[in-house]
Amino acid sequence: MKLAWQLARRFRQAKQQNRYISFISFSSTFGIGLGCFVLITLLSVMNGFERELTHRILAVIPHGELYSVSNEGINNWPAVMTELERDERLVSVEPYTKITGMLQHKGALKPVELTGLAVASVDYSQWRQQVTPQAWERFRQSHNTVLLGQGLIEKFGLEVGDNLGVLVPVTSDDMVFKAPQRIKLTLAGSLSIGGELDNYLGLMHLGKASQAANIDSGAQGLRFRLHDPYQAKTVMRDIGYRFPQAVYMSDWTRTQGHLYNDIQLVRTVVYIVLTLVIAVACFNIVSTLVMAVREKRAAIAILKTMGAQDSLIRQAFILQGLTNGIIGIVAGTVLAVITAPNLASIVKTIEGVFNTEILSGDIYFINFLPSQLQVMDVVLTVVVAVILVVLATLYPASQAVKVAPASALNG
Structure with a gap:
């Protein structure tokens, strides 16, 4: 050699x-x-x-969701959460209610998707990069406050403390649309996630959202965070098939998987x-x-x-x-x-x-x-x-x- x-x-x-x-x-x-x-x-x-x-993205949006088929919501969701939290594949489980409507301010309208969370029990560290401590404190203090995506705030020219209205569609039992319900909210601060999400997402309080959506149990569904988000599809199918009531299953790959x-x-x-x-x-x-x-x-x-x-x-x-x-x-x-x-x-x-x-x-x-x-x-x-x-x-x-x-x- x-x-x-x-x-x-x-x-x-x-x-x-x-x-x-x-x-x-x-x-x-x-x-x-x-x-x-x-x-x-x-x-x-x-x-x-x-x-x-x-x-x-995956630090903010849920890795998986289960939400009720009917307006009854998740039956006895505190007990269900306690049971699910024993699953070693899950980091956390939290209740939520999601409403979709039109954000109204000074005659302007924009579509918005608001997620109601049990703010008192939410860990702020999860939102540290997206929401400032001052905005989170204002949001936590009042049930009538809302956090909106930075894109929405810029398009409306909003400032902290501005009063807003959200028009939520209302349907009857025979699926006939009625006059929309108007929810009054106060802007507590901005939510900065990035990309298109900033143009339509927002956070509000769980009780307010459930009341607006007529959810009887107080929570439309449950949000899951997993140790391995890339196993979300498998885990959600496993949990969903064993769930005690009829629910829809979803995971982040269906919304952000692209x-x-x-x-x-x-x-x-x-x-x-x-x-x-x-x-x-x-x-x-x-x-x-x-x-x-x-x-x-x-x-x-x-x-x-x-x-x-x-x-x-x-x-x-x-x-x-x-x-x-x-x-x-x-x-x-x-x-x-x-x-x-x-x-x-x-x-x-x-x-x-x-x-x-x-x-x-x-x-x-x-x-x-x-x-x-x-x-x-x-x-x-x-x-x-x-x-x-x-x-x-x-x-x-x-x-x-x-x-x-x-x-x-x-x-």
């Missing part, structure tokens, strides 16, 4: 004297390094989006495309080594006449190509490891220089480019790149072994 390394180094030094072969060799190294850099960086961005989805699916789709596409980019760069290694074999036919013939085994020749050319690939892999990986954790600040600087915004908070659920570097992504990228480089060296190495000493020296 030591002799093979020496031969590979000699062949590589001689190759650098040929400018054309040297250029192709450099382009292969650069392409492999660029592919590794971009692949690791973009995978880190996908990891960042998934982290923000978990910490922002975000997670989009992230996974982009991750898959990015990995496939950039792996192919690395593979294309490896074709340059094939070209480089094939030309090197043709250029070194006489040297190979001399080595064979001196007793060099085919395995030695094969190893020398494999190591030569592997050296080019490893240099690109190491350079691209190191650059990605340095860049990925600092990507948010780098993008922020670029936005400031060009006075632009890459991610708009009005459209996306975040207004910055997140990034989370994971060791497994780095290892997987490096392993795949090394495998592709090794495969690229096999054909030229086999051609070098086939060189016939007699014809090569006579030529």
